[in-house]
Amino acid sequence: MNDRPHTAGRPATWRGVALAIVILLIAATVAATWQARQQIRAAQDSRLAYEATRIDDALEQRMRAYSQILLGGRALFLGSQSVELGEWVSNVAALNLSERYPGVKSLSFAPAVPADRLDAFVADVRRKPVPPEFPEPKVFTEFTPRSPTGIPSSPPVHSPILYVAPMTPENVRVVGVDMMQDPTRRAAMEKAASTNRTTLTPKLRLAGEVDESAGFIVYLAVKRKGELLGWLTAAFRAEEFMGGLLGDARPPIDFDIRDDSGELLYSTAGIYADGAPRPLPDSDGRPSLTRAPNLSGYPWTVRYVASPTFATTADKVTPWATAIAGGLVTLLVLAVTLTGAGWRREALRLASQTEALQKSEAAVRHLATHDPLTGLPNRMLFLERLESALQSIEPTAGFTLAYVDIDGFKAVNDTYGHRAGDELLQAIAGRLLSRVRDTDTVARIGGDEFAILIVDDKSGGDAADIAGDIGNDVVARLGEPYALEAIEDGTTVSIGASVGMALYPCDGSVGDDLVHAADSAMLRAKRSGRGRAALAGSEQLPSSL
Numbered sequence: 001m002n003d004r005p006h007t008a009g010r011p012a013t014w015r016g017v018a019l020a021i022v023i024l025l026i027a028a029t030v031a032a033t034w035q036a037r038q039q040i041r042a043a044q045d046s047r048l049a050y051e052a053t054r055i056d057d058a059l060e061q062r063m064r065a066y067s068q069i070l071l072g073g074r075a076l077f078l079g080s081q082s083v084e085l086g087e088w089v090s091n092v093a094a095l096n097l098s099e100r101y102p103g104v105k106s107l108s109f110a111p112a113v114p115a116d117r118l119d120a121f122v123a124d125v126r127r128k129p130v131p132p133e134f135p136e137p138k139v140f141t142e143f144t145p146r147s148p149t150g151i152p153s154s155p156p157v158h159s160p161i162l163y164v165a166p167m168t169p170e171n172v173r174v175v176g177v178d179m180m181q182d183p184t185r186r187a188a189m190e191k192a193a194s195t196n197r198t199t200l201t202p203k204l205r206l207a208g209e210v211d212e213s214a215g216f217i218v219y220l221a222v223k224r225k226g227e228l229l230g231w232l233t234a235a236f237r238a239e240e241f242m243g244g245l246l247g248d249a250r251p252p253i254d255f256d257i258r259d260d261s262g263e264l265l266y267s268t269a270g271i272y273a274d275g276a277p278r279p280l281p282d283s284d285g286r287p288s289l290t291r292a293p294n295l296s297g298y299p300w301t302v303r304y305v306a307s308p309t310f311a312t313t314a315d316k317v318t319p320w321a322t323a324i325a326g327g328l329v330t331l332l333v334l335a336v337t338l339t340g341a342g343w344r345r346e347a348l349r350l351a352s353q354t355e356a357l358q359k360s361e362a363a364v365r366h367l368a369t370h371d372p373l374t375g376l377p378n379r380m381l382f383l384e385r386l387e388s389a390l391q392s393i394e395p396t397a398g399f400t401l402a403y404v405d406i407d408g409f410k411a412v413n414d415t416y417g418h419r420a421g422d423e424l425l426q427a428i429a430g431r432l433l434s435r436v437r438d439t440d441t442v443a444r445i446g447g448d449e450f451a452i453l454i455v456d457d458k459s460g461g462d463a464a465d466i467a468g469d470i471g472n473d474v475v476a477r478l479g480e481p482y483a484l485e486a487i488e489d490g491t492t493v494s495i496g497a498s499v500g501m502a503l504y505p506c507d508g509s510v511g512d513d514l515v516h517a518a519d520s521a522m523l524r525a526k527r528s529g530r531g532r533a534a535l536a537g538s539e540q541l542p543s544s545l
Helices: 003-078 085-095 115-127 183-195 313-339 343-369 379-392 409-416 418-435 461-479 511-527
Strands: 104-111 163-165 215-224 227-237 253-258 264-267 288-291 301-306 398-407 441-444 449-456 496-504 533-535
Touching (some): 003 215, 003 511, 085 163, 183 215, 343 379, 379 511, 398 461, 496 511
Antiparallel strands (some): 288 301, 398 449
């Protein structure tokens, strides 16, 4: 009789224990899944910020280069008492705009003409002989100032375009366009005159355009001894200005550019049939950020959004794998707990199954931190090791960070197929691993981009020499021919490598600075002919190998 209450209470006790364990395991699974998602989102935000910085830098570099054109034109005017049309056309032709400066629609000079002298100025232009090579002489013989928008006004100072180049029929038709009659253009021109620096207009429709293409103009005032002579102008179509900004490798992000009034200048979504830029579609929860690079004193707002292909396979799989693994553990523990009898045997079996699950979770973690094709660490693990190196390095020691971009990989991939491309990437990884020690890190951080972290006990001049040797050796190793099984006729393929290196602590003391320095050096090596290595902070490049 005394045993009956104890026996009756045992199932309730087991059920209570089982319920408590299930609740704890479910809570742990939810927490682990949430943490996995947060870590993945943080890594994606970091990748997006890195790609956005590359685009910001490229935009600012391109705008600085194009501003130099106007500064050179100002030097031409200040170095002469007068500049004739033929001189201006020859000067612009020497710049080879279509090849070296894509997106420039025209370069022109518009003199500053007070309103009370406009009639005399027009009469003088009409009387002046027109060079025989000019395609439409009547734009001078019938020279008539007019508003670029078709809405005339009477500003105190006029600025009809007098010289324009290249002398295409479309450009020649803008001779006589009086930009000071348009309030938008006038505001930028007055700012350029007061600051004596290049100034950008907001989005506008360029004179002579027949569609809704977005454009903008950069102005630079020309002054001699404080007297305003006029303005040099560079007119751009936004779509063409952005062409080739990042070379052949487009990053896995979309972006659009707006002026300070919110008008859309450019979008990676392309353009409508009428030439107007097409807005980006909704981000659907993908990572995004907004930047405001300062271009010629005029703020553009750039919105970056991760593309649908931005998330890696590991990004998509890891949260689900974590949730499934936690669910399986919960079910196994629940089953063992409810069984009651033979708990020791079941505990041993559970331990074995738990070990298998731990191995499975380890495999999932490896998938999340390694490239599945080459087995190398991915960007997320590489950045973690970089931060670990920064935290643990001795005060007198240093390390080298190298960014390696493969030149010619796309041609191999397109010619021989993806199987050959995959085999080539594996071979490249093997050659890079053969160059480093077990304590160093080689990672694949993009489609055909790799990174190397070499920790040593030197810093300063010796480290720079060592880094130079490393860069040249990597270029040489990767430049040797490859015999690939995927190419059945035995043809070997050759590729090149552009290598950029940064030294700690010379080129930065935090991870972002070192990564940016190495990436900038790699881009400089690529622009200087590819198949080269470049060191951050040094303008000299080793010879092409």
